[in-house]
Amino acid sequence: MKLTFMGTAGARFMVAKQLAASGGMYLEDGATRISLDPGPGAIVQYAKRKVDLTKLDAIVISHRHLDHSGDVNVMVEAMTDGGFKHRGRLYCPSDALDEDPVVLNYLRRFPEEIIRLEPDTSYSVNGTTFTTSPQHIHQSETYGFRFGDRLGWVTDSKYYDGIAEQHKAEVMVIHTVLMQCRDELPHLCLDDVARIIRDAKPRLAILTHFGMTVWRAHPWELAADLTQKLGIEVKAARDGMSVEL
């Protein structure tokens, strides 16, 4: 299994200024190819790395916020070869499709299937299985994911009891938006991230989806500090970085 970071920016200011790219992640597992959270500019990041999007099996959206779904429409068109090939699947929460939808109506018939994500449910794409977490604490319907025991993906959420256990895997990718915890913002801060890593004890934790305060504090330095403090390898993702899982 190979994971490539098509972007490491999270939240509005980082995305608006493109201080880092915001294309989400690309997962390759044997012959299976999945685009995770294709945010604004994802199409550019995939093209830059010469990924043939007509071979994509699925697009997975953790939640409808723009930094996670901005390029979902163009990615659906790319996956379906402009809508001419009825293929591929789109997985997203219901609210990405209903009120103020982020998936345009005209292209909903292009993929083979559009699946509404449910909490604590397993899905299989071309032999690759992933499982949703219970619903996160966020401003819209949001899920985290596990790909078996290999990969846990902690997407946007306020910290809650059980979050570490629910995403526990050998490698864990954690959205690190805030330096300081802020009650009014339902996002993980650095202390929350440290707590999750300490509780779940992955072989490797990768920080990504950096908000502005985290970016200014240099994520790679924060990761090095955490590695020392926790005795667990913590890395900061970089745009274009690939990891073999």
Ligand SMILES: [Zn+2]
């Ligand atoms: Zn969000």
